[in-house]
């Protein structure tokens with residue numbers, strides 16, 4: 365199943381810079397592993413915001429929840445999930 369996921373990052377201002385940098389480095393490694401596996405298909409920065417829009421291709425809601433709740437930045441993000449399905453007018457075969 366495909367999911368559109370909006371992640372809005374809100375790191376507290378009083379989090380020590382070294383701790384924040386360590387969490388961000390772990391987040392990058394975690395996300396790049398999932399991108400290489402094909403489960404995290406796309407990640408885009410939202411211009412002008414500390415936020416991203418991502419597309420996940422996972423088995424079901426439970427797998428998506430497991431992935432998102434394992435994000436090192438999970439405690440510091442607001443996340444909105446939109447499940448996607450193939451549009452009946454889509455012409456591209458890879459739009460599913």
Ligand SMILES: O=C(O)CC1=CCC(=O)O1
Nearest residue numbers: 373391392395414415416
């Ligand atoms: O910077 C972000 O948008 C948060 C994030 C998610 C995966 C990643 O590497 O950074």
